[in-house]
Amino acid sequence: MAGRFWEIDSLRGIAVIMMIIFHLLFDLAFFTRFNFNVDSGFWLFFARATASIFIFLVGVSLTISYSRAEKQGKSRFSKYLKRGLKIFSWGLAITLITWIFFRQEFIIFGVLHFIGLSIIFAYPFIKYKWRNLVAGVFIIALGIYLSKITFSFSWLMWLGFVPKYLYTLDYFPLLPWFGVILIGLFAGNILYRKNSRAFKIADLSKNYAARAFGWLGRHSLFIYLLHQPVLMGVIYIAGLMR
Numbered sequence: 001m002a003g004r005f006w007e008i009d010s011l012r013g014i015a016v017i018m019m020i021i022f023h024l025l026f027d028l029a030f031f032t033r034f035n036f037n038v039d040s041g042f043w044l045f046f047a048r049a050t051a052s053i054f055i056f057l058v059g060v061s062l063t064i065s066y067s068r069a070e071k072q073g074k075s076r077f078s079k080y081l082k083r084g085l086k087i088f089s090w091g092l093a094i095t096l097i098t099w100i101f102f103r104q105e106f107i108i109f110g111v112l113h114f115i116g117l118s119i120i121f122a123y124p125f126i127k128y129k130w131r132n133l134v135a136g137v138f139i140i141a142l143g144i145y146l147s148k149i150t151f152s153f154s155w156l157m158w159l160g161f162v163p164k165y166l167y168t169l170d171y172f173p174l175l176p177w178f179g180v181i182l183i184g185l186f187a188g189n190i191l192y193r194k195n196s197r198a199f200k201i202a203d204l205s206k207n208y209a210a211r212a213f214g215w216l217g218r219h220s221l222f223i224y225l226l227h228q229p230v231l232m233g234v235i236y237i238a239g240l241m242r
Helices: 006-031 041-071 077-101 111-121 130-147 174-191 208-218 220-237
Strands: none
Touching: 006 041, 006 208, 006 220, 041 111, 041 174, 077 111, 077 220, 111 174, 130 174, 208 220
């Protein structure tokens, strides 16, 4: 597609496939008698790597979007506020659905809640380069430190203060994950400054694999919203539900 960078869409598409693989194993472990350990070891690393790719690319894409909007005189905060609230609203819809079906472990502040707020909060930082790298590393380190501590209150769980009794299917607090957004902003401003590549890369935009991955990447939100009901439906039809 004109105006898009095929490598970003393709990398996001690869992350989509990784997400589906992990969630399939998670669903098999959660709903069936298959004994997959997805909470530690390789699969935990796999899940975090998948999320890191998605979130890093959010930061990169924000810089590209901002550069394009700036050329057109449309780089106003309202654009990012509207976009962030839209994604956050999808997160609220998932909160409601999981509250209905998984009352004990419903999603309070998952990846869509996080991305929605991050798009809004990232606006003041979009133009920075090295400051974002330093701040991003600091926020990640602070978030990792906070994750080892539990707190007696829950009203700051969205920020990264983990309550003592937290049971949720998805949790992406701003600390440490906003640090990954900031590193994505840094990378975007270095690698795609002024809406053009600052490096040379072979043009694989016509390659069948790149086009397939790119299609997945361009429709990642739709696939994210749809893939879990599809996976659970397949598991149910296959008669694997406990």
